[in-house]
Amino acid sequence: MSKMPEQANPQDALKQNEEQSSSVIREWIGVNTDMAGCNQAEIALYESVAHFQQAIEYAPVGMVIFDQQMRYVAVNRLWLEEYNLTDEIIGRSHYEVFPEITQEWKQIHQQCLAGAIAQREEDPYSRADGSIEWVRWSIRPWHTANGEIGGIMMFNENITQRKQAEEDLRERNMLLRSILESTPDVIVVKDCEGRYVALNTTAANFLDLTVDDMIGKDDFEVFPPDVAREMIAKDRHIIKTGITETYEELLASADTSGTFITTKAPWRDANGNILGIVATTRDITDRKRAELALQHSEERFRSLIEATAQIIWDTKAEGEFVTEQRQWSAFTGQSFEELKGLGWQNAIHPDDQLHTAEVWSHALANRILYEDEHRLQRYDGEYRYMSVRALPILNTNGSIREWIGVHTDIHDRKLAEIALAQAKEVAEAASFAKSEFLANMSHELRTPLNGILGYAQILQRSKHLNEEERSRIDVIYQCGSHLLTLINDILDLSKIEAQKVELIPTDFHFPAFLQGVAEMCRIRAELKNINFEYQLASELPIGIHADEKRLRQVLINLLSNAIKFTDAGSVIFTISYASEGKIRFEVRDSGIGVPQDKLQAIFLPFEQAGDNRRQTEGTGLGLAISQRIVELMGSTIQVHSELGVGSIFWFDVNLPAADEWVKTSQADDRGQIIGIKDHRPKVLVVDDKWANRSVIANLLSPIGFEVAEAINGEDGWQKVSEFQPELVITDLLMPELDGFGLIKRIRASEAFKDIAIIVSSASVFETDQHRSLEVGGDEFLPKPIQAMELFQKLRKHLSLEWVYEEQNTVSESERDNTELIAPPTAEIETLYELVMKGNFKGIIKQAALIAQMDEKYIPFVKKLHQLAKGFQDQDILALIQSHK
Incomplete structure (x- = not known):
């Protein structure tokens, strides 16, 4: 249920003046007052409750009549609706209907029953739903026919809508005032007589006055007479014609002067009647200065364009020429009619148009710098190479507004670049031809060298040669090795020049x-x-x-x-x-x-210092x-x-120390290999050259390998199935099926895919070597084949244990049980010098001499020999120092 207006402060209500009551309430007060002068019949009429109820039923305000005991005597429809009541309240106590009424309001009721009047023009109260309503109310006594107070009358008018309208108007006025005060523009409103009726602070400050100073004054009271007359004339013209006008004028304020733009419009009421004028004035002094500076800048830029040798142009967003392009026309000979729109593209060489369109479309789509090179036809018909750069000018939303571009003639430079590129192609072709020739020459030389060096190594392992014959074989091997070194040097230089050498x-x-x-x-x-x-x-x-x-x-x-x-x-x-x-x-x-002048030259290819005799070496x-x-x-x-x-x-x-170093074959040199322990490995050799197959077969067969041979890849594939080798050694370049194809077949076969494969080729192309490993080779062994390198790879992939011709070691028990007798001090000192120099071969020779001195030194010599073979310098030092 809605609450009564008694929620308002009752003491404040008692202080309201009677003159502030509403016209409706006054009207009913008048009726009540006039009752005192009526005759008895009229009083009786008014005392008729039914008749009185009918009289107030449709009053425009809520009304209720109480007797002296605050019982409801009469109440109209608006009162009941306002408080969600029915006429059943007639005869009931007001305090029974509204038990929440405070004691203060009860006092007011008593005061009014005693003759006082209480009223309020605006009073808020809360409804049951929490909303706020505004009411205007009045409480006053009513009198009986004999002049006694019969009770009190309460009048209640809901003014929420009017209050909301007033609040809306106030907020609109505040918003309008905020807008007026926040703008830097001068805004004034004048009536038809030219008097200022409204203006913002900016307008007052402009004249070094206050708003109050200007309200009600006309222009003659504010401006000099000549200025006032001109302004009044313009105002009257606006009032007469009803047309809005804008114009620039020079004005002087309290502290400065400048250029201003003023807009004057008629001020109309709701019916369209002109009440005066509204004028806004904006200081555009800075803008005018900027426009003037821009004009000067454009003039300078235009002069710069005319003076430069480059072609400077501008287009719309899609690349259309819409203005005359003097420099473009001067270079190409195109008239504006020919180049406008996208006609400029016709000046580009036909072979370059597609590429130019693609680059342009990419720059346009991504709103990025357009950068390209193409040929542009000059006025005399010659096509000139041009470099072009164009920058997109963007709108605030990121779209392209226009393009500013520059064409630069690079014809001479481009021709030089083309000539240089052609020369480079020729040089690269020559270099490639040289490299290919060297590689082919190397292959052709390595093939016979493989036979020479291979059989030299086979003969070196023979037991049937005397010293003179062995010496001659050594000479053959050394000469062949020297030739191989020369070939490798030439190839190394070629690789280094091509920057293909990697560590x-x-x-x-x-x-x-x-x-x-x-x-x-x-x-x-x-x-x-x-x-x-x-x-x-x-x-x-x-x-x-x-x-x-x-x-x-x-x-x-x-x-x-x-x-x-x-x-x-x-x-x-x-x-x-x-x-x-x-x-x-x-x-x-x-x-x-x-010589000092040759110190740098000796590091150049094919340069040597010294006499002619020495220069012929190498x-x-x-x-x-x-x-x-x-x-x-x-x-x-x-x-x-x-x-x-x-x-x-x-x-x-910088040579970083290795956490796990790999001993070289020298560290494990225990004599010549003469066999394989507990194994007879099967090896297939695939090569189209008999000499190459023979070298490998004669190296491996004597020491226990079972060797089969194949003359090409097809033959090799058949032999793989028949012979079922544990390891395949294959050449690369062979007829019918090359080594690459053979390796692929083996790796694709479920039965033989795990066979170890060593690729042995005279090819020096690193691409061939890498490719051979990529397709499935396990190792690459260059030709000519070195026996020890071959043996190492075989041991690695077949997990072999060699049998050596000589075993210069003794068992652990022998070493433990044999007393070491050191040689004389002189020999010990010699050994010390040799170990400090790192001369392990000298140590072995010296050990042999010591063994010849006396048999008792043999255990010491064996120990020394073993350590020297293993390059155990620290252990040798410890052995020597323990016997000094």
Whole structure:
């Protein structure tokens, strides 16, 4: 149920003046007042409740009549509807109907019953649903015919809609005022007599006045007479014509002057009648200055365009020319009629139009820089190569508004680039032809070399040769190996020039590696009666991670050069630590030396220093190749030389220590292999050259392999099925079915897919080598075949255990039970010097001499020999020092 208006503060209500009551309430008060002067019949009429009820039923306000006991006497329809009541309340107490009425309101009722009047023009109250209603109410006494107070009358009018309309109007006025005050524009409203009826603070501030100062005044009271007359004339014209007008004018404010734009419009009422004018004035001084600056900038830009040799143009978003393009027309000879729209595309070479359209479409779709090169036809008909760049100018929404572009003539540069590209193609073709020739030449040379070196190795293993015959075989092998080295040098240079050389680092035993290099070069030095010294720092790592093949190639080249250019004196090979943990390799000789002006030239291909006799030895590629390899290792070969004194070559490299180094074959050299323990492996050799098959067969058969041969891939595939080998050694280039095809067939076969495959070829193309491994080969073995390398790969893939001709070791029990008797001090000192130099071969020779001195030294010699064979320098030192 809705609450009574008694919720309002009753004390405030008592203070309201009677003059503030509504016209409706006054009307009923008048009726009540007039009752005192009526005759008895009229009073009786009004006292008739039924008649009175009828009189108030349709009153425009809610009305209720109470007697002295606050019982309902009469109530109209609006009152009942307002409080959701029925006429059953007649005769009941007001306090019974509304028990929540407060004591304060009860006091007001009593005061009004005593003759007081209470009223309120606006009073809020809460309805049951929580909404707020606004009412206007009044409470006053009514009198009986004899003038006594018969009770009180309450009048209640709901003014919520009017209140809401007033609030809406107030908010609209506040919004309008906020808009007026927030704009930087001057806004004024004048009536038809020219008096200011409204304006914003900006307008008042412009004249250094207040809003109140200007309200009610006309222009003559605000502006100078001449300005006022002009403004009034314009205002009257607007009022007369009813037309809105906009114009620019120069005005002076209280503290500045400038250019303003003013818009005046008629001020109309709801019926369209003109009440005056509304004027807005905006300061556009900065904009006018910017427009002037832009005009000057455009003039300068236009002058720059006219002065430049480039073609500068602009188009619409899709690339259409819509304005005259003077520079374009001057270059192409196209008139505006010819180039407008997309007609400019006709000036592009027909062969370039499709590409140009594709690049343009991509830039257009992605709203990015358009960058291209194409040929553009000049006015004389010649097509010129042009570079074009165009930048999209975007709207605020990200769409393209226009393009600004530049064409630059690059014809001469482009012709030079084309000529250079053609020359490069010719050079690359020549280089390819050279590489192909070298590769083919290498293949043709390696094929017979495989037979020469292969049979030389077979004969070296023979037991039926005397020393002279063996010496001759060694010469054949050395000459063939030298020829192979020359071939490899030429191929290496070709690879390096093509930047196709890569380092392939592995873990290996460093002392064994160095000993092998030193011993190889020591023999050459001794043949020339040159002293060869090998000096090794004792703290060097046992295992390192590096490209063993390439490092050996560099060291042998430096040592070979030193020996070649030294006729007397010595060659010293030193390995030590340099700065920053790097290892230094140094080769010092007492040879002829190199002139200072030749120190750089000796590192160039085919360049050699020295007399003609020495220049005929080798290809002149060794130092060039070595320098490039060392550069790949992150270093450079340095040289210091004096004519007639000698030379020093050195380089410092980072060689990380290897966690698990792999012992070389030298570390496991226990004599010549003569058989296989507990096994007879089956090996199939597939090669179209009889000599190549024969070499492998004669190397393997004598030591226990069962060897079958096939003349090509088809034959090999048939032999695989028949012979069922454990390992296949195949060539690559063969008739009918090549090695690649054979490998694929084997790997695709369920029965033979796990057979080990070694690819052996004279092909030097790395693509062939990589491809052979990719299709399923396990190893690549280059021709000419080296016997020990072949044996190592066989042992690896077949898990073989060799039987050696000699066993220079003793059992653990023999070593434990045999007392070691050391040789004399002089021999011990010699051994100490040899081990400090890392000369393991010298240690073995010295051990042999000690064994000849006395049989009692043999256990010591065997122990020493075993340690030297294993390059166990620290164990050798411990053995020597324990017997000093």
